[in-house]
Amino acid sequence: MTLCLFEDAAVAHLRPLVETRPVWDLRLALRTIRETAVDALQPDRVVLHSRSSVRSLSSATAPRSAATPPGDDGLLLLNGRFVARDGPVLDRVRRDAAAGTPPTAFRIGDTLAAAWLPPDAQPDGLLDREAVTEDALPVDTVVDLSADAEGSVCLVDGPATLLDLLPGALHRDVSARQGRYNILDDIYSRRNTDVHESVVAIHPENIVLEEGVSIRPGAILNASDGPIVIDRRASIAEQAVVRGPCYVGPRCQIKVGANIHTSAFGTYCKVGGEVHDSILHAFSNKAHAGFLGHSYIGQWCNLGADTNTSNLKNDYGEVRLYDPAAEASAGSGRQFMGLVMGDHSKCGINTMFNTGTVIGTCCNVYGGGFPPRYLPPFSWGSPEQGFTTYRLDKALEVAEHVLGRRDRAFTDAHRQNLTDLFEQTRTEREELLGGG
Numbered sequence: 001m002t003l004c005l006f007e008d009a010a011v012a013h014l015r016p017l018v019e020t021r022p023v024w025d026l027r028l029a030l031r032t033i034r035e036t037a038v039d040a041l042q043p044d045r046v047v048l049h050s051r052s053s054v055r056s057l058s059s060a061t062a063p064r065s066a067a068t069p070p071g072d073d074g075l076l077l078l079n080g081r082f083v084a085r086d087g088p089v090l091d092r093v094r095r096d097a098a099a100g101t102p103p104t105a106f107r108i109g110d111t112l113a114a115a116w117l118p119p120d121a122q123p124d125g126l127l128d129r130e131a132v133t134e135d136a137l138p139v140d141t142v143v144d145l146s147a148d149a150e151g152s153v154c155l156v157d158g159p160a161t162l163l164d165l166l167p168g169a170l171h172r173d174v175s176a177r178q179g180r181y182n183i184l185d186d187i188y189s190r191r192n193t194d195v196h197e198s199v200v201a202i203h204p205e206n207i208v209l210e211e212g213v214s215i216r217p218g219a220i221l222n223a224s225d226g227p228i229v230i231d232r233r234a235s236i237a238e239q240a241v242v243r244g245p246c247y248v249g250p251r252c253q254i255k256v257g258a259n260i261h262t263s264a265f266g267t268y269c270k271v272g273g274e275v276h277d278s279i280l281h282a283f284s285n286k287a288h289a290g291f292l293g294h295s296y297i298g299q300w301c302n303l304g305a306d307t308n309t310s311n312l313k314n315d316y317g318e319v320r321l322y323d324p325a326a327e328a329s330a331g332s333g334r335q336f337m338g339l340v341m342g343d344h345s346k347c348g349i350n351t352m353f354n355t356g357t358v359i360g361t362c363c364n365v366y367g368g369g370f371p372p373r374y375l376p377p378f379s380w381g382s383p384e385q386g387f388t389t390y391r392l393d394k395a396l397e398v399a400e401h402v403l404g405r406r407d408r409a410f411t412d413a414h415r416q417n418l419t420d421l422f423e424q425t426r427t428e429r430e431e432l433l434g435g436g
Contacts, residue, residue, distance in 0.1 A: 001041075001043050001044055001073060001074050001076055001097065002044065002045050002046070002074070002075045002076070003037065003038065003041055003043035003045070003046050003047070003076050003078060004046075004048070004049060004077045004078065005034055005037060005046070005047075005048055005049065005079075005080045006049040006050075006078070006079065006080055006132040007022060007023055007024075007051055007080045007132070008080075008081070008111070008112065008132060010081065010111065010157065011023040011051070011080065011081065013157060013158050013323055013325050013326065014026070014081075014156065014157075014158060014159060015323075015342075015360070016298070016324070016340070016341070016342030016343075016358065016359070016360040016361050016377065017159060017162075017281075017296065017298055017340065017342060018054070019054075019342055019343070019360070019361045019377060019421055020054065020057060020298070020299070020342070020361055020417060020418075020421075021054055021057055021058065022048070022050035022051070022055075022057075023050075023080040023081055023156070024037070024048075024050075024080035025058055026162060027264060027279055027281050028083065028162065028165055028166070028169040028173070028264075029166060029169035029170040029172075029173045029245075029247055029264045029279075030169075030170070030174070030247045031169075031173050033080065033081070033082075033083060033156070034046075034048075034080075036084050036085070036169075036173075036176075037078055037082065037084040039084075039176050040084035040085070040086075040090060041076070041078075041084060041094070043076070047075075050080070053417060053420055053421070053424075054417060056411075056413035056416075056417075057417055073099050073118075073119065074097065074099065074116065074117065074118045074119060075117045075119075076093075076097045076114065076115075076116055076117075077114060077115040077116075077132065077137075078093075078113075078114045079111070079112060079113050079114060079155065081155045081156040081157065082113055082114065082154060082155055083153065083156060083165060085152075085154075085168070085172060086172075087152060088148035089108075089113075089148045089149050089152075089154050092106070092143065092145060092148060093113075093114050093116075093145075096116055096143065097114075099118075101116060101118070102118070102140040103115070103116060103117050103118060103138055103140050103141070104116045104139055104140070104142070104143060105137055105141070105142045105143070106143045106145055107134075107142060107143070107144050107145060107146070108144075108146055108154060108155055109146050111155060112134045112137075113145060113154065113155060115134070115139060117137070117138075153165060158321065158323065158332070159340040159358075160321060160333060160334050160337060162279065162296055163277065163278075163279070163294055163295075163296060163334065163337070166262065166263075166264065166279060167226070167262055167277075169264075170226060170227070170244075170245035170246065170247060170262070170264060171226055171227065171245055173229075173247070174208065174227040174245075192211045192212060193209050193211070193212065193213045193214070193215070194214040194215070195209070195213070195214075195215045196215060196216055196217045196218075196219075198217045198218055199215050199216075199217070199218070199219050199220075199221065200219070200220045200221070201223075202220075202221065202222040202223060202224055203223040204221075204223070205223075206223035206226070206227045206228065206244060207221055207223050207227070207230075207244075208227065208228065208229040208230065209230050210229075210230065210231045210233075210234075210250075211232055211233075212232050212233035212234075213231075213232070213233070213234055213235070213236075214234075214235040214236070215235070215236045216235070216238045216240075217238050218238050218239040219236045219237070219238065219239065219240045219241075219242070220239075220240070220241045220242070221236070221242050221244075222241070222242070222244065223244040224243075224244070225243065225244055225245065226244035226245025226246070226262070227244050227245055227246075228242055228243075228245070228246045228247075228248075229246070229247045229248065231247070231249050231250045231252070232250040232251070233250060233251045234248045234249065234250060234251060234252040234253070235252070235253050235254065236248070236254045237253070237254060237256040237257075237258070238256050238257075239256060239257050240254045240255065240256065240257060240258040240259075240260070241259050241260065242254065242258075242260045242261075243260065243261040243262070244262075245262055246260055246261065246262065246263055246264070247263075247264040247265065248260075248265055249264075249266045249269065250267045250268070251267060251268040252265050252268065252269045252270070253269075253270045253271070253287075254271050255271060255273075255287055257272070258271060258272045258273060258274075258275070259273070259274040259275070259276075260275050260276075261276045261277070262276060262277045263275050263276065263277060263278045263279065264278075264279050264280075265279075265280045266280060266281050266282030266283070266299075267282040267283060268282065268283050269282065269283065269284050269285065270285040270286070270287040272286065272287045272288050272289065273286065273288060273289040273290045273291065273292070274290070274291045274292070274293075275291075275292045275293075276291075276292075276293045276294070277293060277336070278292050278293065278295040278296065278297070278338070279295075279296045279297065280297045280301075281297065281298050281299045282299050283299045283300050283408075284298065284299060284300060284302065284303075285301070285302045285303065286303040286307065288303075288305035288306065288307075289305060289306050290303065290306045290308050291308045291309060292307070292338065292339070293311035293336065293338045294336040294337050295311070295338035295339040295340065296341070297339070297341045298341055298342050298343035298345070298361070299343045299344075300343050300344045300402050300403065301341050301343065301344070301345050302346045302347075303346075303347055303351070304346075304347055304348045304349040304350070304351060304366075305349045305350070306349055307347055307349070307350070307352075307353070308351075308352050308353070309339045309353045309357070310338065310352075310353065310354050310355045311336045311337060311338035311355060312335065312336055312355065313335075313355050316335060317335070318331045318332065318333065318334065318335060319331075319335065319336070319337035319355045319356040320332060320356055321337065321340070321356045321358060322356075322374035324358070324374070324376065324428070329373070332356060337355060337356045338355065338356075338357075339353045339357050339358075340357070340358045341359040341363075342359060342360045342361035342362070342363070342377065343361050343362075344361055344395070344398075344399050344402070344418070345359050345360070345361065345363040345364070346363070346364050346365070347359075347364075348365065348366030348367065350368065351365055351366065351367075351371075352368075352369070352370050353370065353371065354370045354373060356373060357370075357371070357372075357373050357374070358373065358374045358375070359371075359375050359379075360374075360375055360376045360377035360378070360379065360425070361378070361418070361421060362377055362378045362395045362418060362421075362422075363375050363377065363379045363380070363390065364381075364390055365379075365381070366381075366382050367381075367382025367383055367384050368382075368383065368384060369382075369383035369384060370383060371383050371387075372387070372432075374432070375387065375432075376425050376428045376429050376432055376433070377422070377425045377428075377429075378390040378392065378395060378421075378425065378429065379429065379433060386433075387433050388433060389433065392418075392422045395418065395422075396410075396415060396418060396419070399414065399418065
């Protein structure tokens with residue numbers, strides 16, 4: 001079976017996190033949406049469909065192709081916002097996506113969640129479309145999965161959903177990857193690691209250490225409430241406290257005295273201060289004192305020393321989030337909701353973010369006071385002095401320099417994506433900031 005992950009028009013409601021990547025590259029915990037789907041469905045091959053603006057930026061290496069390879073026994077189209085976790089919805093898709101079954105569309109409400117196309121029912125040019133829709137599919141059967149999906153989120157419809165899924169994903173991902181990780185009985189006997197004898201490990205059977213990990217004197221790893229995974233060459237500094245469930249990605253640095261709980265950090269993040277119930281996608285820094293709670297931070301971001309996010313309203317009510325695609329705020333469904341920050345954005349020391357603040361890609365925020373609850377991509381400024389447009393040439397120069405510090409190339413694809421985003425959001429900046 002060939003698995004094709006596709007994007008639909010609703011991915012726009014995940015801005016700013018999808019301004020620089022396909023939706024199926026969003027991190028859930030240890031794994032991305034794509035990795036979760038591949039692990040769950042075990043396809044023979046993977047084909048990827050995404051918007052043209054991010055097509056060259058995927059972290060995946062699978063080909064994008066409208067043609068099914070010769071001899072294939074069928075094509076399973078899976079919405080890139082679909083979270084493939086065990087349950088009746090995934091069971092139904094697995095059962096009906098099999099040889100001999102007719103072409104079938106699977107819906108959750110009005111949304112196309114998946115479609116099964118046998119070899120003789122695959123239309124030419126299907127994946128040449130910017131967004132795959134049900135009207136392009138020659139289906140004989142339509143299955144409504146809504147009843148089975150009741151009470152469980154299967155489609156990511158906004159940034160808040162990613163935080164809803166985080167605790168469960170942290171538990172599931174460790175179980176799914178047990179074949180790749182060594183669950184320890186005694187972390188002090190782990191080879192190829194440097195674990196100081198004073199480290200306190202609570203429920204060490206739930207602690208996973210990969211090769212090259214360093215844990216310094218006085219650190220506390222408490223896996224009572226869930227597993228802790230510390231990936232290759234990551235380090236936990238002196239007196240840091242890490243409470244599970246938690247994932248510390250490859251080459252991450254947890255700083256001295258950090259307080260970490262129910263969070264996931266992708267490759268090469270630097271994390272200090274207090275971080276709870278948050279995701280740092282990869283290559284981002286929150287290295288100093290300050291509080292980050294119930295937040296999703298993209299790649300190549302930097303939070304200055306003593307940056308603080310509010311994650312709870314004074315009236316304990318539902319936090320609202322601005323949806324740039326809808327040009328309006330809407331309820332997040334969450335009482336606790338902090339900051340959503342797009343890739344390449346930065347904030348200066350002592351920055352304060354209100355509950356449910358959304359910062360677009362390539363923004364630069366500094367100064368005292370709370371910035372607006374939404375800043376469009378390429379915003380520059382402070383609450384006192386106001387905000388204007390971040391010059392494109394300067395933003396590209398900084399992005400190239402930042403990637404170089406992590407030995408990553410700033411490619412033509414990166415440059416084109418950010419340039420196109422700058423132009424596409426010009427009107428949005430003019431309306432919200434008063435300048436292009």
